[in-house]
Amino acid sequence: MQHSIESLLSARPEIPASDSFKQHANFQDAAIYEEARSDRLKFWAKQAEELQWIKPFSNILEWNRPFAKWFSDGQLNAAANCLDIHLETEKKSKKALIWEGEDGEVKTLTYTQLHDEVGRFAYALQSQFKIQKGDRITIYLPMIPEIVIAVLACARIGAIHSVVFGGFSADSLRDRIEDSTSRILITADGGYRRGGIVPLLDIANQATQGETSIEKTIVVQRFPEKPQLRANQVAYSELMAQTQEIAKPESMNAEDPLFILYTSGTTGKPKGILHSTGGYMTHAKYSTKAVFDLKDQDIYWCTADVGWITGHTYLIYGPLANGATVLLYEGTPDFPDKDRFWALIAKHKVSIFYTAPTAIRTFMKWGPEYISPHDLSSLRLLGSVGEPINPEAWMWYYTQIGKSNCPLVDTWWQTETGGIMISNLPALNAMKPGYTGLPLPGIDIAVVDAHGKTISEGGGLLTITEPWPSMARGIWNDNARFESVYWSKFATYFAGDGAKIDADGYVMVLGRVDDVLNVSGHRIGTMEVESTLVDFKGVAEAAVVGMPDEIKGQAILAFVTLKESQLPSTELENQLIHFVGEKIGAIAKPKKIIFTPELPKTRSGKIMRRVLKAIAVGEPAGDVSTLANPQIVEDLQRKLFRAV
Numbered sequence: 001m002q003h004s005i006e007s008l009l010s011a012r013p014e015i016p017a018s019d020s021f022k023q024h025a026n027f028q029d030a031a032i033y034e035e036a037r038s039d040r041l042k043f044w045a046k047q048a049e050e051l052q053w054i055k056p057f058s059n060i061l062e063w064n065r066p067f068a069k070w071f072s073d074g075q076l077n078a079a080a081n082c083l084d085i086h087l088e089t090e091k092k093s094k095k096a097l098i099w100e101g102e103d104g105e106v107k108t109l110t111y112t113q114l115h116d117e118v119g120r121f122a123y124a125l126q127s128q129f130k131i132q133k134g135d136r137i138t139i140y141l142p143m144i145p146e147i148v149i150a151v152l153a154c155a156r157i158g159a160i161h162s163v164v165f166g167g168f169s170a171d172s173l174r175d176r177i178e179d180s181t182s183r184i185l186i187t188a189d190g191g192y193r194r195g196g197i198v199p200l201l202d203i204a205n206q207a208t209q210g211e212t213s214i215e216k217t218i219v220v221q222r223f224p225e226k227p228q229l230r231a232n233q234v235a236y237s238e239l240m241a242q243t244q245e246i247a248k249p250e251s252m253n254a255e256d257p258l259f260i261l262y263t264s265g266t267t268g269k270p271k272g273i274l275h276s277t278g279g280y281m282t283h284a285k286y287s288t289k290a291v292f293d294l295k296d297q298d299i300y301w302c303t304a305d306v307g308w309i310t311g312h313t314y315l316i317y318g319p320l321a322n323g324a325t326v327l328l329y330e331g332t333p334d335f336p337d338k339d340r341f342w343a344l345i346a347k348h349k350v351s352i353f354y355t356a357p358t359a360i361r362t363f364m365k366w367g368p369e370y371i372s373p374h375d376l377s378s379l380r381l382l383g384s385v386g387e388p389i390n391p392e393a394w395m396w397y398y399t400q401i402g403k404s405n406c407p408l409v410d411t412w413w414q415t416e417t418g419g420i421m422i423s424n425l426p427a428l429n430a431m432k433p434g435y436t437g438l439p440l441p442g443i444d445i446a447v448v449d450a451h452g453k454t455i456s457e458g459g460g461l462l463t464i465t466e467p468w469p470s471m472a473r474g475i476w477n478d479n480a481r482f483e484s485v486y487w488s489k490f491a492t493y494f495a496g497d498g499a500k501i502d503a504d505g506y507v508m509v510l511g512r513v514d515d516v517l518n519v520s521g522h523r524i525g526t527m528e529v530e531s532t533l534v535d536f537k538g539v540a541e542a543a544v545v546g547m548p549d550e551i552k553g554q555a556i557l558a559f560v561t562l563k564e565s566q567l568p569s570t571e572l573e574n575q576l577i578h579f580v581g582e583k584i585g586a587i588a589k590p591k592k593i594i595f596t597p598e599l600p601k602t603r604s605g606k607i608m609r610r611v612l613k614a615i616a617v618g619e620p621a622g623d624v625s626t627l628a629n630p631q632i633v634e635d636l637q638r639k640l641f642r643a644v
Contacts, residue, residue: 017426028427044442047442055251071282079118095109129216139161142198186220217233350378361390365561376401380405381407420440524587533580539563555590
């Protein structure tokens with residue numbers, strides 16, 4: 001019986017960072033890896049000491065599998081570590097946020113200004129609504145400055161924030177409100193998207209109809225006309241106009257909850273991942289400085305929505321704890337045209353750019369003509385997050401956007417891990433396209449077979465073998481589920497991903513284990529087949545799922561999006577199938593290729609593989625309300641029906 005995932009892709013060349021980058025990097029001594037290995041707890045205590053503690057800690061780790069307590073006798077405040085700490089330095093007048101709306105409106109907030117806005121809103125929550133430490137507040141906002149203000153205001157007074165992505169439906173919002181029993185909902189009259197309007201207040205009103213735990217809804221005005229408010233709703237602007245006091249930061253125990261963030265579960269019920277204060281902030285500050293090599297003069301842009309964990313850790317907490325200038329953008333990359341991201345980079349002189357492989361492959365599809373008119377010379381480091389990045393997309397990003405001058409940090413982590421677990425530090429390690437890289441100093445991982453036995457080289461299952469500060473503290477109100485989902489398969493934390501490890505310890509993440517195909521007894525990671533398809537000239541994006549096959553058990557079905565210059569044909573389908581066979585082997589050849597102008601994606605750009613799987617086996621696609629393009633589901637169902 002096959003217990004490991006077969007590794008099919010061949011090795012890729014190593015690419016070093018430039019000497020100039022190495023000479024000026026924050027981390028220049030590879031001894032940091034040995035320092036972390038030789039005394040892991042001392043290493044993490046050193047990183048925690050970079051924060052400002054109200055009461056210093058003496059306990060480093062209490063480990064009672066699967067629950068960890070880090071720095072448990074210490075006290076601090078997360079918002080104060082993002083704001084107040086900088087007011088004692090010259091950074092008080094530095095720009096903390098540069099915001100640009102989809103309509104081109106620009107606002108900036110210095111650290112002093114952001115501190116005052118956060119402090120006043122926090123005071124209003126305390127004085128007007130009697131919010132106390134431990135109360136839950138749901139935030140349902142577009143990507144406007146108030147989303148950062150709201151998050152940090154909650155953290156300042158010890159309220160637990162639950163940010164819900166602005167693309168979610170009323171039912172999804174209500175589910176999250178009910179599970180967290182939030183007292184306050186913070187929303188807006190709406191947001192702009194591709195020139196249209198997202199009616200957030202209407203959706204929020206639907207979500208809070210009838211009996212809920214919500215006592216008051218605070219509404220931010222985004223549109224010119226004042227919104228019509230209900231009796232239990234109050235305008236954010238009026239609330240702030242009445243408030244001049246600044247709330248003092250609440251002294252929080254390191255293990256006090258900081259936020260709940262809901263992530264999808266296989267049962268359909270969302271999981272409220274719970275993160276604490278001290279451990280999370282330790283890893284957020286350390287990993288941001290290490291991976292992104294943050295410098296005081298950098299303009300840093302993470303394109304993630306705050307509704308996802310990337311927006312929490314690497315748009316708000318990590319960058320602001322390091323005193324960075326953060327770009328926040330409301331819109332999409334293709335409005336008013338497909339060069340919007342490159343225009344923003346040139347306009348604001350962005351130096352660090354962190355985005356998703358899905359976006360990168362979309363840019364590839366659109367072609368280089370949207371890039372060439374813009375000066376991207378301010379860029380000095382690129383990042384990738386969200387899913388495995390195939391080697392061709394990696395090389396395109398590195399050469400076309402970075403002009404082969406910017407190190408590219410691919411990052412692997414999860415909502416549950418809180419922060420980046422695997423990524424190269426480019427000044428210390430060469431880059432290998434397709435490989436995420438090495439575990440960060442202080443992080444211990446292993447690739448194992450189905451019995452938990454370590455695989456020194458080859459493909460298997462990815463686990464984290466030692467507790468780390470930013471690990472989830474459980475699932476809100478459901479710790480039994482936390483144990484069964486993440487800790488029942490092995491003695492270690494099971495990430496749910498397959499991975500390949502090479503002789504140098506570099507890790508290539510192969511995707512979710514439930515995305516592994518079982519073709520004639522061979523366990524094949526979808527990522528490797530997808531990567532090969534995208535290597536073919538003219539292919540912009542590919543997603544692979546299993547379909548029933550009488551002989552093989554499962555056969556490979558590929559959904560392929562072509563670059564705009566390429567036209568679909570039966571001949572092209574046969575060429576692609578042959579190409580995969582040549583590059584990987586006959587076992588990995590797709591049985592069928594469905595050409596499609598786009599793949600079903602969420603509004604944040606993530607491919608909805610569960611929808612593709614349902615299409616492949618002829619089952620209903622389920623709730624598609626969160627898709628940016630729900631019509632594509634019926635189109636793909638018809639295409640597959642005709643094809644088979």
